[in-house]
Amino acid sequence: MAVKLQPVQVLYCPVCSMPAEYCEFSPEFEKCKSWLIKNAPDLYPQLVQEAADKAAEKLDGLTVGGEEDGVKGEGSSSEPKKEDEVKRLPGGKVKKKVTFEDMQEKPEVVVEKIVRNKRKCVTIIKGLDMFGIKLSEASKKLGKKFASGASVVKGPTDKEQIDVQGDIMYDIVEFITDTWKSVPESAIYFIEDGRKVSANA
Amino acid sequence: MFKKFSSEEVTGQNQVKASVQRKIRQNIADEYPDLEPLLDEMLPKKSPLIVAKCQNHINLVVVNNVPLFFNVRDGPYMPTLRLLHQYPGIMKKFRVDRGAIKFVLAGANIMCPGLTSAGGNLDEEVPADSPVAIMAEGKEHALAIGYTKMSAKDIKSINKGIGVDNMHYLNDGLWKTLHLD
Numbered sequence: 001m002a003v004k005l006q007p008v009q010v011l012y013c014p015v016c017s018m019p020a021e022y023c024e025f026s027p028e029f030e031k032c033k034s035w036l037i038k039n040a041p042d043l044y045p046q047l048v049q050e051a052a053d054k055a056a057e058k059l060d061g062l063t064v065g066g067e068e069d070g071v072k073g074e075g076s077s078s079e080p081k082k083e084d085e086v087k088r089l090p091g092g093k094v095k096k097k098v099t100f101e102d103m104q105e106k107p108e109v110v111v112e113k114i115v116r117n118k119r120k121c122v123t124i125i126k127g128l129d130m131f132g133i134k135l136s137e138a139s140k141k142l143g144k145k146f147a148s149g150a151s152v153v154k155g156p157t158d159k160e161q162i163d164v165q166g167d168i169m170y171d172i173v174e175f176i177t178d179t180w181k182s183v184p185e186s187a188i189y190f191i192e193d194g195r196k197v198s199a200n201a
Numbered sequence: 202m203f204k205k206f207s208s209e210e211v212t213g214q215n216q217v218k219a220s221v222q223r224k225i226r227q228n229i230a231d232e233y234p235d236l237e238p239l240l241d242e243m244l245p246k247k248s249p250l251i252v253a254k255c256q257n258h259i260n261l262v263v264v265n266n267v268p269l270f271f272n273v274r275d276g277p278y279m280p281t282l283r284l285l286h287q288y289p290g291i292m293k294k295f296r297v298d299r300g301a302i303k304f305v306l307a308g309a310n311i312m313c314p315g316l317t318s319a320g321g322n323l324d325e326e327v328p329a330d331s332p333v334a335i336m337a338e339g340k341e342h343a344l345a346i347g348y349t350k351m352s353a354k355d356i357k358s359i360n361k362g363i364g365v366d367n368m369h370y371l372n373d374g375l376w377k378t379l380h381l382d
């Protein structure tokens with residue numbers, strides 16, 4: 001009798017859904033990158049390098065930015081421009097791309113509703129952990145309050161989030177501010193049509 | 202073939218009779234002998250086996266709402282890519298060069314030169330009209346399931362035109378259909 005095969009575990013990208021090694025061929029590759037850096041660094045060493053370079057560049061900008069005028073002229077113009085150099089606006093200001101990571105640095109709670117199969121939907125709550133709230137406990141409370149399935153899952157950027165089955169957008173703000181006094185209403189945001197909207201607007 | 206596939210294209214789902222279930226199981230075991238020891242779990246005799254009929258004479262073999270195999274008319278059964286990824290050893294393999302990857306992922310059929318160039322590779326024993334896993338240069342996992350239009354030997358010697366029909370590929374409609382309710 002033939003040997004029973006063991007299933008191979010394939011690392012799938014949560015952004016484009018393909019095996020991580022194929023992300024580079026996805027039209028969504030840009031969006032896959034932050035997940036890849038964390039979860040498949042060995043497949044994309046150049047991405048990790050790029051990210052490290054960028055971080056270093058940012059740091060440089062902060063520390064030596066003021067002396068820039070003095071340093072110029074020493075042949076720096078003849079250096080080939082790096083492709084992913086930070087864009088500078090005419091005023092010399094650095095144009096910074098706002099990433100999801102940046103948004104997450106300031107403690108805030110982001111609530112988003114995802115519709116599946118036309119009727120079923122899931123409400124995603126991100127950021128409660130930024131207020132020192134244990135996600136596992138929060139998920140239990142949410143499940144109880146809304147009588148539905150709630151679970152802590154890894155989000156696309158590897159940050160943990162809570163998924164609650166069903167549409168609880170109407171009651172969620174009040175519940176959060178009542179349950180956890182450390183979260184002000186002004187720190188709660190909704191994602192509506194891809195735009196971030198303050199809950200107390 | 203599954204480019205625009207969605208559950209809406211399923212024209213009918215039927216739980217098949219025990220005799221039909223046995224036949225499907227036998228066909229799959231004949232085509233993929235290495236899978237045989239797993240078929241008790243994969244296609245359990247006790248849980249219902251559903252055959253979903255779709256447009257273009259495609260049939261999907263569905264267990265517990267998960268599509269596992271497909272075929273066209275009475276043709277050989279082929280695993281879904283998700284199943285093949287779990288058991289990569291069950292199919293014969295062709296490899297396309299890196300340049301061909303983006304075309305395969307757009308649903309294009311596989312041209313002979315993409316298989317015969319330096320980055321490509323052919324299992325010489327594969328005849329015409331048979332299922333084959335499409336691998337890619339520098340990649341570990343399959344990106345498509347193909348059905349050969351010519352034998353591997355002909356692909357090599359003729360080296361022109363379509364060598365393999367692209368049946369199912371990453372991010373096509375079948376790939377996106379994780380569950381069929």
Ligand SMILES: [Zn+2]
Pocket residue numbers: 013014015016017018020022023026028029032
């Ligand atoms: Zn990806």
